[in-house]
Amino acid sequence: MSKAGPVDPSEWVDRYGDYLFRYAMLRLRDRSRAEDLVQETFLAALKERNSFSGDSSEGTWLVAILKHKIVDHFRRQSREVSLPDGGLPDSPGDEPFDANGHWTAGPAEWGGNPADLFRQKKFLEQLTKCLNALSPNLANAFTLREIDGADTKEICKVLRVTETNLWVILHRARARLRECLETHWLGRSPEEES
């Protein structure tokens, strides 16, 4: 994001629209929802234009507004989850461990160069699918923690769960996501992917 001075609101969409959209898409994985929140962000920014201090770049300011909107969305979603404790039914049978807690099938070695993962379009596509396969509370907790690096206490407030429950939620989200990625993409070597 260039640290250019404020631009006229009519130019906001062309200058910042795609950036804000990508920010929202990575967190929401829903095109129309992401577009709606980008629109709401610009409208809120228009209303509060006078409060923009100029201490940060305009892009940073807009992202901060969008971030609030996304967290609000997560908060609303957590209220819709009908199960108590953030929706944590027991999940017997879907864990890769035997009765003694040993791996039945350990994690596979991931092929290719892991450092290049983020450049691979397919990784993002598969990640999106795997995150969408999780319940909203698992996916939202994971997003706040792993992408935004939010503090666990902050996440607990947004999702209205205890810290102990959040650790369970994050553990399940990570375990399922890892397994999903391994099954559908990463476990295969790049040669098999063409």
Place this chain on the structure above:
Amino acid sequence: MLPCKDATQLISQSMDTSLPIVKRIRLRLHIRICEWCARYERQLLLIRKTLRRLDAAGDRPEGRAGETLSEDARERIKKSLRNP
């Protein structure tokens, strides 16, 4: 020895909080001798790192190309800004 099932829980927890010293030592000892759990931890950290790099690439035109506002959305948003 710590069962792998418990070790994976502690691996996840250690990514969110600082583990109490006894748990931390048990986990590190386990990971030193268990290649599967060591791999599990590497992969979770790689997923985290990859996500943060993806996010950071969002502000560059070449980063995550193709993910852009649709023309419809762009026009709709511009219109709403003209007539808020």
